[in-house]
Amino acid sequence: MEATATLAAPSFLAHRSQKKPAPSLQLPRTRCLRIRAAKLPAGVEVPRQQPKLSEPFLGFTQTAEIWNSRACMIGLIGTFIVELVLNKGILQMIGVEVGKGLDIPL
Template sequence: MAALSSSFLSTALSTNHSQNQHFLLPHNPNLKINKRVFKIQAAKLPAGVELPKEVPKLSRPLFGFTKTAEIWNSRACMIGLIGTFIVELIFNKGILEMIGVEIGKGLDIPL
């Protein structure tokens, strides 16, 4: 294994190690842990860019079709589809055959 020498790596490894130990120890008010605080400041807007003067007013969603509802609906659909595939693989039959619908025999309509 190659040895890496970097002041960043040694501090990152030591802080991760001390943080992991902190989670394993019971709560101790006398325990001091070095915490790094990052301060993030927003950059100035480029020249020519203007902020909107008022917040846009959105209309009510039509029939309840909101973004969040559609996201959850699609997630439920994906879970159901994967579940259907798993059931078909386990029983080696299609879902329609399992519920009693005959498959592969045509429409049985006299011509």
């Protein structure tokens, strides 16, 4: 049984010696490299069918949302640590006066 894998790399990584004037908006072309193994390693089975993935709704996928929430948690904890170390709130650090209320005449 033969196993194959396809890798794609931008062309500027594959050929650095070529110097062509490229337009500023042109994306790098990718090159595909096919790797073939003589036989699968012991214990590895070929899947019987390809997984059917649902179409993402406006870019919202389960994996993207998990990583977004993790980044948000790290940022929030980082904000708390900065406020604790500097003994000032984030708004005070950027120059917004706090503690006086809205100061709107009614």
